[in-house]
Amino acid sequence: MKDTQTDSNTSLADASSSSLASADMSTMDACIEHAKEIKATQLGLIKSKQYDFAPEFRDMTVQLYLLGVMWKFAETLGNGREARELAFTAMKTMFEQEGLRPKSAAKRVEFLRKMSKLEDNHDALAVIVGYQSVPGDNSLAEVFDHYVDDMQVSGAFWRLYDRGRKIMLYGGLLVAFVVIWFITLFMPGNSVIATLAAGLIAAALYVIPVFLIGIFMYRSRIKKSKAGNQPE
Secondary structure, three states: OHHHHHHHHHHHHHHHHHHHHHHHHHHHHHHHHHHHHHHHHHHHHHHHHOOOEOHHHHHHHHHHHHHHHHHHHHHHOOOHHHHHHHHHHHHHHHHHHOOOOHHHHHHHHHHHHHHOEOOOOOEOHHHHHHHHOOOOOOHHHHHHHOOOOOHHHEHHHHHHHHHHHHHHHHHHHHHHHHHHHHHHHHOOOOOHHHHHHHHHHHHHHHHHHHHHHHHHHHHHHHHHHHHHHOOO
């Protein structure tokens, strides 16, 4: 009799757990669909503004905004304290639906989790605006407008950085190849190790000055940007 009662209680617990998991999945799916609709609408509204931001910053801002959107939406479905965490879980699932591998999706969510909080433990601007947004408003544009004059996240600055990185990489390889070729052709008595070492040294003598020039240009632009943004 006791065994029968125990089995009955276990069955009820399993059924309750299965029902709760099903409800969580239903809520998460609803959050994802809601986020996709909001994303499509908001991206359509900002298309005409032609923002020029670094791709990584643009994607991160949109994703943090959608976290806020899903957080609020989950609360409206009665999830209360778990709403914020459910939003992160829904974001991971959405990444996987978009073709990202589970490990990559998990790493991206952890990155967003860190970026969603400021040093004073307050939520990031994009998360707050997403949480407070209503369908059809221009809330995503409000977030991007806040960073329009920030040189560090501008598309132009990112393209300059990308070109500089390629110049250092390909330029260093070219210099190393030329030096190795010259030593091999005109100084055949050197060992392989000495020849390779000469190529690496030559590449370093090229890369280091270019890197220092890039740092100087970066600081100069940041200073000019900050000076231009200061109120008169």
